[in-house]
Amino acid sequence: MTHPAIAANGLHKTYGDKTVLDGVDLTVPEGTIFSLLGPNGAGKTTAVKILSTLITADAGDIRVGGHDLATHAQAVRAAIGVTGQFSAVDGLITGEENMLLMADLHHLSRDQGRRVAAELLERFDLTEAAKKPASTYSGGMKRRLDIAMTLVGDPRIIFLDEPTTGLDPRSRHNMWQIIRELVSDGVTVFLTTQYLEEADELADRIAVLNGGRIAAEGTAEELKRMIPGGHVRLRFTDPAAYRSAASALHESARDDEALALQIPSDGSQRALRTVLDRLDSAGIEADELTVHTPDLDDVFFALTGAATVPARTDQPKETVR
Numbered sequence: 001m002t003h004p005a006i007a008a009n010g011l012h013k014t015y016g017d018k019t020v021l022d023g024v025d026l027t028v029p030e031g032t033i034f035s036l037l038g039p040n041g042a043g044k045t046t047a048v049k050i051l052s053t054l055i056t057a058d059a060g061d062i063r064v065g066g067h068d069l070a071t072h073a074q075a076v077r078a079a080i081g082v083t084g085q086f087s088a089v090d091g092l093i094t095g096e097e098n099m100l101l102m103a104d105l106h107h108l109s110r111d112q113g114r115r116v117a118a119e120l121l122e123r124f125d126l127t128e129a130a131k132k133p134a135s136t137y138s139g140g141m142k143r144r145l146d147i148a149m150t151l152v153g154d155p156r157i158i159f160l161d162e163p164t165t166g167l168d169p170r171s172r173h174n175m176w177q178i179i180r181e182l183v184s185d186g187v188t189v190f191l192t193t194q195y196l197e198e199a200d201e202l203a204d205r206i207a208v209l210n211g212g213r214i215a216a217e218g219t220a221e222e223l224k225r226m227i228p229g230g231h232v233r234l235r236f237t238d239p240a241a242y243r244s245a246a247s248a249l250h251e252s253a254r255d256d257e258a259l260a261l262q263i264p265s266d267g268s269q270r271a272l273r274t275v276l277d278r279l280d281s282a283g284i285e286a287d288e289l290t291v292h293t294p295d296l297d298d299v300f301f302a303l304t305g306a307a308t309v310p311a312r313t314d315q316p317k318e319t320v321r
């Protein structure tokens with residue numbers, strides 16, 4: 001019988017009179033990636049610290065790796081690895097020395113420690129830099145070393161608190177690849193992130209933390225279906241054409257400055273045809289038409305109560321002209 005890798009019920013945590021977690025339930029099946037999303041200060045790091053035994057919850061039942069965290073914290077620690085939001089890398093010593101230090105902490109023999117360190121440094125493309133002080137590493141290299149250090153004890157469950165914050169797109173994609181490889185080896189990953197795209201890309205399930213509670217949970221697809229927000233956007237260069245279109249499509253939201261109209265739509269072929277037919281019969285041609293289907297950004301803003309979705313240079317999913 002398999003038990004979930006992580007199961008938490010009724011997690012509560014307050015600091016002074018500030019309630020950070022107010023009854024959080026989480027279940028993470030073995031061998032999956034779970035992503036906890038939330039705005040700054042939502043309590044993501046607090047949740048990671050509680051689940052990884054670094055701090056205690058005020059209330060809640062927690063099982064990690066099948067062990068009750070309240071009574072078997074040591075067994076939990078043996079099953080997990082944690083890469084914190086802020087680097088655990090010691091800059092004064094070399095990458096290799098950082099690895100060997102971790103090996104010591106895991107009571108590996110000298111030979112074993114050297115072997116594991118060399119393997120992981122190789123795997124994370126750090127062999128060349130291994131003898132240099134970690135303070136000379138780039139942000140991406142430090143982050144890779146951080147994760148390599150986490151893997152020294154061969155944990156079956158790992159917590160990654162914002163593993164790609166501050167990384168450039170290439171390093172971020174490399175990190176995603178590393179995370180996918182871990183999971184294909186059967187490791188369970190609990191990941192926090194600020195990047196919705198990252199959760200969308202990696203996570204089997206996503207939970208959005210807001211106001212101390214899980215505001216929504218599901219697959220990326222399920223979350224996207226939860227909120228409206230699909231629309232067709234028409235842009236014009238000619239103000240007269242824009243005004244005629246606005247009256248032809250009177251239900252649309254107007255952006256007078258950008259000469260753009262936004263029409264709620266599910267983005268289906270039929271809905272698009274209707275809009276185009278109405279423009280046709282009014283004898284108007286839009287200069288640009290984009291179809292926007294809700295993405296995780298929309299979900300995030302809808303659930304975390306930001307007043308409006310900031311105007312983005314909309315990366316159109318499809319463009320029809």
Ligand SMILES: Nc1ncnc2c1ncn2[C@@H]1O[C@H](COP(=O)(O)OP(=O)(O)OP(=O)(O)O)[C@@H](O)[C@H]1O
Binds near residue numbers: 039043046085
């Ligand atoms: N040791 C502490 N003492 C008092 N308050 C704390 C402590 N640690 C965290 N908090 C507060 O708890 C709240 C949640 O913090 P937490 O670090 O868990 O947020 P987060 O979701 O990880 O944010 P970020 O995205 O900025 O990393 C914040 O309001 C923070 O100020």
Ligand SMILES: [Mg+2]
Binds near residue numbers: 044045046085161
């Ligand atoms: Mg945090």
